[in-house]
Amino acid sequence: NAGVTQTPKFQVLKTGQSMTLQCAQDMNHNSMYWYRQDPGMGLRLIYYSASEGTTDKGEVPNGYNVSRLNKREFSLRLESAAPSQTSVYFCASSENEGRSYNSPLHFGNGTRLTVT
Amino acid sequence: GDSVTQMEGPVTLSEEAFLTINCTYTATGYPSLFWYVQYPGEGLQLLLKATKADDKGSNKGFEATYRKETTSFHLEKGSVQVSDSAVYFCALSDRDNTGKLIFGQGTTLQVKP
Numbered sequence: 001n002a003g004v005t006q007t008p009k010f011q012v013l014k015t016g017q018s019m020t021l022q023c024a025q026d027m028n029h030n031s032m033y034w035y036r037q038d039p040g041m042g043l044r045l046i047y048y049s050a051s052e053g054t055t056d057k058g059e060v061p062n063g064y065n066v067s068r069l070n071k072r073e074f075s076l077r078l079e080s081a082a083p084s085q086t087s088v089y090f091c092a093s094s095e096n097e098g099r100s101y102n103s104p105l106h107f108g109n110g111t112r113l114t115v116t
Numbered sequence: 117g118d119s120v121t122q123m124e125g126p127v128t129l130s131e132e133a134f135l136t137i138n139c140t141y142t143a144t145g146y147p148s149l150f151w152y153v154q155y156p157g158e159g160l161q162l163l164l165k166a167t168k169a170d171d172k173g174s175n176k177g178f179e180a181t182y183r184k185e186t187t188s189f190h191l192e193k194g195s196v197q198v199s200d201s202a203v204y205f206c207a208l209s210d211r212d213n214t215g216k217l218i219f220g221q222g223t224t225l226q227v228k229p
Contacts, residue, residue, distance in 0.1 A: 004159070031215040042120075042205060042221040043160075050214045058216065090159055096215035103215050104150065107159030 002026050006091050006108035013081040013115045021076040021111050023091030031096040032074035033058075033105065034066060036087040043090065049074055050096065081115045088112050118143045122206050122220035129196055129227050137191040137223045139180075139206035147208040149173075149182050149189040150217065154203045163191075163204070196227045 007022045025032065030051050035043040035058075045058030049068040063085060065077045074093075078085060092105040123138040141147065148167040152160040164173030169184035178193045189206060206220040 033216060035219075040221055042219040043217075045216055045218075048214060048216050056214070092159075094215040103209075104162040104165060105152075105160070105215070105217055107161070109157070109159045 004091055004093055004106050004108035006089075006111050008111060009109070011111060011113050013078075013113065015082060015115060017081050018077070018079050019081065020078075021089055021091075021113075022073070023075065023108060024073045025091075025093040025106070026072065027093060027095070027106065028071070029093035029095050029106070030071075031094045031103075032068065033092045033094075034064075034074070034076045035090045035092065036060065037090060037110070038087050046076065046089075081113075083115045086113060086115045118147065118208060118210060118218050120206050120208055120218055120220035122204075122223050124221075124223070126224040126226055129225070131198055131227055131229050132195045133227075135191070135193040135196045135200075135225065137204055137206075137225070139189045139191065139220060141187050141189065141206075141208050143187075143208055143210065145210055147210050149180070150207045150209065151178070151180055151189070151191050152205040152207060152219075154205065154222070156202075160205060196225070198227045198229055201225055201227045 004025045033048040034046040047066040049055045052071045089111045091108045094103040096103040150165045151163040153163045164175040166173040166182035172181045203222045207217040
């Protein structure tokens, strides 16, 4: 059981470069999420997709875009990377079949991104 | 908006000591509450959850009780082990059918032999 798979695991970008973080889940989950983790700030939601075909902004969406390619895959794109986007990025999924209060999130192992 | 506040760390304990990590929340509705654990180099894993007031979540010797009157969900364990060293996150889920969670800032636990 792979669960939630993120690629790449590490990435270094120069300011202004672009890249896409990939995420795929094999649990047939409806909802998917992108969080960033920064020291002392916990995890903050960037974007989420409550169901296939929908995406919505989270707490910190500026500088990012997302694509829910299909039910399995949810990618995060940085169009023009900035040093403030240096962080660890986590993708997560949940079953969330209309009872969101009872659906835990399943996390990938993260992508550590450094922007110089 | 909704928010979660955890006690600041790091928390350093000796093996077999009693653990409490405080968590309080602010929410307009009736959220579900979760504790997640993150081991070094890994993603977060669900530790336990409670979906309504007075529920007690428990797993691997950890417990937390959903206290609506004090808006708290403190994590406890009677006897910690070195293997419990990790970062612990308290989180809440609003009942808006999106499934998204709001996390606290995390508390690092270090257990020494």
